[in-house]
Amino acid sequence: xxxxxxxxxxxxxxxxxxxxxxxxxxxxxxxxxxxxxxxxxxxxxxxxxxxxxxxxxxxxxxxxxxxxxxxxxxxxxxxxxxxxxxxxxxxxxxxxxxxxxxxxxxxxxxxxxxxxxxxxxxxxxxxxxxxxxxxxxxxxx
Ligand SMILES: [Zn+2]
Numbered sequence: 241x242x243x244x245x246x247x248x249x250x251x252x253x254x255x256x257x258x259x260x261x262x263x264x265x266x267x268x269x270x271x272x273x274x275x276x277x278x279x280x281x282x283x284x285x286x287x288x289x290x291x292x293x294x295x296x297x298x299x300x301x302x303x304x305x306x307x308x309x310x311x312x313x314x315x316x317x318x319x320x321x322x323x324x325x326x327x328x329x330x331x332x333x334x335x336x337x338x339x340x341x342x343x344x345x346x347x348x349x350x351x352x353x354x355x356x357x358x359x360x361x362x363x364x365x366x367x368x369x370x371x372x373x374x375x376x377x378x379x380x381x
Contacts, residue, residue, distance in 0.1 A: 302337045311335050 253271040259278035305311045306322025318328035
């Protein structure tokens with residue numbers, strides 16, 4: 241308890257500490273501070289969230305819609321390569337976006353099965369070739 245009280249007491253004494261990440265000297269650090277991260281590293285680790293927030297607007301449009309020759313959104317707005325064509329609004333049906341194929345991670349077992357099937361197919365082909373050869377009906381190329 242006594243220790244907590246001591247820590248809560250505001251100390252005005254400051255010191256300079258090297259940044260925990262880059263070693264830049266950070267001044268006016270509370271003397272009780274053991275580690276400090278400079279403003280540069282904080283900014284880097286945070287990744288400028290304000291900026292990111294202001295530019296990111298979810299549109300509900302598919303990725304790369306503005307590269308599409310023609311894209312009609314669900315409101316009937318028509319875009320040609322990302323440029324809105326107001327005259328065409330509501331003249332076209334909304335572009336149907338094919339849902340992206342989910343990349344299923346194959347299980348280890350599935351990988352083995354696939355590999356086995358592939359091998360089997362290759363083998364089958366080889367056997368057939370040999371058979372054809374034996375039957376003297378292999379094609380001359
Ligand atoms: Zn730093």
